[in-house]
Amino acid sequence: MVSEDFRKQVAGYGLTTAHIYYRRPDHPWLLQSYVWQNYDLCPKFPELQRFLEFWKSKLEGPLHSVMVAHSKLIKPAELKSLDGEFYLN
Numbered sequence: 001m002v003s004e005d006f007r008k009q010v011a012g013y014g015l016t017t018a019h020i021y022y023r024r025p026d027h028p029w030l031l032q033s034y035v036w037q038n039y040d041l042c043p044k045f046p047e048l049q050r051f052l053e054f055w056k057s058k059l060e061g062p063l064h065s066v067m068v069a070h071s072k073l074i075k076p077a078e079l080k081s082l083d084g085e086f087y088l089n
Contacts, residue, residue: 008039014072016040018048022061031064042070 018036023029040047045068055063 005039009072009074012072013039013041014070016042016045016048017069018051019067020052020055021064021066022055023064025060025062028062032061040070042072045070 016038020034020036021031022034024032036048036051038047038051048066048068052063052066055061
């Protein structure tokens with residue numbers, strides 16, 4: 001049985017981390033941060049967009065800014081030429 005996370009990775013999803021800054025509803029001058037992480041598709045980030053729409057419609061703290069990092073976890077193999085061989089005994 002294959003996990004859903006692995007299926008997403010094979011389908012092209014990568015691990016996306018969003019550092020979200022928002023204003024506190026009771027103290028609008030104060031910024032709070034929240035870290036969101038999920039598998040998502042770069043560059044449109046549909047999962048993150050869905051989460052941010054949920055945030056805007058259901059939560060009180062208005063968004064200030066979002067910083068996004070993304071990395072594909074399954075990548076093509078990297079081939080490197082070797083100038084020599086080393087044997088370990």
